[in-house]
Amino acid sequence: MTVLLQIDGVSRYFAGYTALSDVSTAVETGTIHAVIGPNGAGKTTLFNVVSGVLLPSSGQVRFAGVDYTRRKPDRVLAMGIARNFQQVRLFRGLSVLENVMIGRHCRMATGARGLLGLGIFNRAAETQARATAREMLEFVGIGARNERLPGELTLVDQRRLEIARALASDPRLLLLDEPAAGMNPAEVRELTGLIGRIRDRGITILMVEHHMRLVMAAADRITVLSAGRVIADGPPQQVQRDELVIAAYLGKPHAPAHGR
């Protein structure tokens, strides 16, 4: 197996506290890799570093062997890493379909075919982007609601829409930050299926999730963060038995022992 994403000694300090401290892990191509840990463990900070939204204080991130630590988020996406947001961040003034087309932005040709590279009159690229966007909406299961505004969707559908938007960019690695938040058990089952189908398209997945049933069902590998440090890293069965992990979760509602 080849390593797609290498996180190497990443630390991130904010004024007064350490969000991440020397975090290292490797995400292998074609796997579903979960990051779990108690609240405040630094999971979202890690995602922000991996997606280029935050610059790490030290350490580096490599994608398919290439160090991209200092790249801006738009270039990280163009490179093949797409993400959703834990607090859904859709563009409320754009239609559902247009939101997904934004995800396609970086794959739309500009060049000579668009007027002065502005892409104003580039109908072919538009048509193609619209087709891809429709396909992605179908794929995540909200295909019939193209013309609506995102605000008219349920929160669960808004999360699906964010996944469609991320998929439209043809990522090789998809970052999912708590995709199951607010979902009922039936919806979680559906999401588990969706994540499997995304992996079957050849897309590697790195996800942060509290929902242990989902993590244990889907993940090939789990990294456990606690207070900004990696305390365990391995296949689910191994992590589940890890004493440090059990200690970190002691008294927490989602103890790994409940899984599966």
Added chain:
Amino acid sequence: MLGGYWESIAIFLGINVLMSISLYVPMSAGLISLGQGGFMAIGAYVSALLTKGGVPFAPALLAGSAVAAAAGLLVGTPALRIRGIYVMILTLGFGEIVRVFFLNFDPAGGASGLVGIPPLTTLPAVLAACAVAFLIVWRLRHARLGRAMIAVHEDEVAAEAMGINLTRTKLLAFSIGAFIAGLAGGLYAHEALFIDANQFDFSRSAVTFLYVVLGGAANPFGPVLGAAIVTLLPEFLRFLQDWRMTFFGSLLILAAIWRPDGLLKAPVPRSR
């Protein structure tokens, strides 16, 4: 065609529509400029100096717009790091700098202004410019760049994470707007035939802002409607004689109270 008076009104209306579109473009990317008068001044002076020097009208207009667009890039660069009210005051300062520059720029007449500009602006030329500018913003709404601008306006973090280059999008929005304002300035100069720096002062920029906000900043027809109302209403208010501005100002306050998002609302998205 129209009588001389109404033709001249129609030309100035067209120029104001262009100005409103020039601000609508950066505003759809969340950049509110209070310095559009500065870009207009650049287009007016550059094109007027060129036609006075014997250059044909069309290339002179384009050159004026291009210089204005370059100035747009220049102003847009510091505006990348700031937002909202900061951008408004920064552009306001830019407009004042342009005004003071031309006030002291003796090759263009300095404080006494530039006279003897050839009367080259025609109503068809203005209409054509308006049509092209409007077509651009109309198409922009359903194009890659236009979507990106709206996304940047709504959520910069999410937009950047979804692959939108903030720098490029904002600078393009700024300089497309500046280009159109420069075009409006060139047409204005060759209709007014006399320009001086104070014709492009803060009130010019503020009234441009009014066009957009009054008409509705989220609808491409909004700025056009706003420009039409602000330009034509005082003409129809002649019976009020000397109290036109008082009446007009009061109307603006009422409009702000009753239609805070402008007269036209955002169109329902149609993705086709």
Added chain:
Amino acid sequence: MLLQQLVNGLMLGSTYALVAIGYSLIFGVLRLLHLAHGEVFMVGAFAGLELVVWWHAGPIAALVGGLVGSALIGMLLEFVAFRPIRRRGNSHLAPIVSTIGAGLVIQEVMTKIFGSEQTAFPVHFSQTEYHLAGLTLDATQLFILAISFVAMLALHLFVTRTRYGIAMRATSENLRIAAVLGVNIDQVVLLTFALASGLGGLAGVLVGLNFNAISPYMGVEMGIKGMAVMLIGGLGSIYGAMAGGLILGIAEVLSVAYLSSSLRDGFAFGLMILILLLRPRGLFATGVAVER
């Protein structure tokens, strides 16, 4: 010579500061760019003038007149032009449109009453000049300096020592939390407009005394400079506005003395843009997150 220029700059700058403090107070509490504040400043100058002309009042009475006149106009604007918009929603552009409309009305009304020409401001101090360590100051200059610094000190004491001043600062930190904590927001906003406008009126009379002439258009330039000063100091920071005003005043006087008088106004905005590039949040950033 340099010292003399510095004192002249302080004098000019203190009037800028008084106007910019008004912008900052209003921006701090309402996040509103008050584009009619220059006109409010101009009304203060004329209110002071009226007292002098009709009642032969002295400079102190003229100041009080300017302060009260502008404060009343400011409060009127809040009632008529801003409060109804706040009541109806949270649009952030509509209030700015309203300020432009209000500015147009005020300017035309004042032009109709006082004519569009410059009017002399007939307050005469004794022509005595005071010599102090190589500096030459006349009574007018001393008066302007003293009044503006007293006003700034009074404002400082007000916002740090009094209940209303503290409520105002709390509101500018976070309007919603202040409301939850029982601050009467409408009262605080009204007070803010009164205070901001009153200081503007004071500046109007001081400028009238300084240049001996006022006009209904004097508010435009001062308004624009006041905004630049607010930006230099940091949005919403009253101490930033004070420092920014003094810095701009000194910079302008020095630029006239050593560069060219015609470039004075451009220089002011060049300085503003330079400071923005170096410190995007102004010299005395308040840390207030400014969105939109």
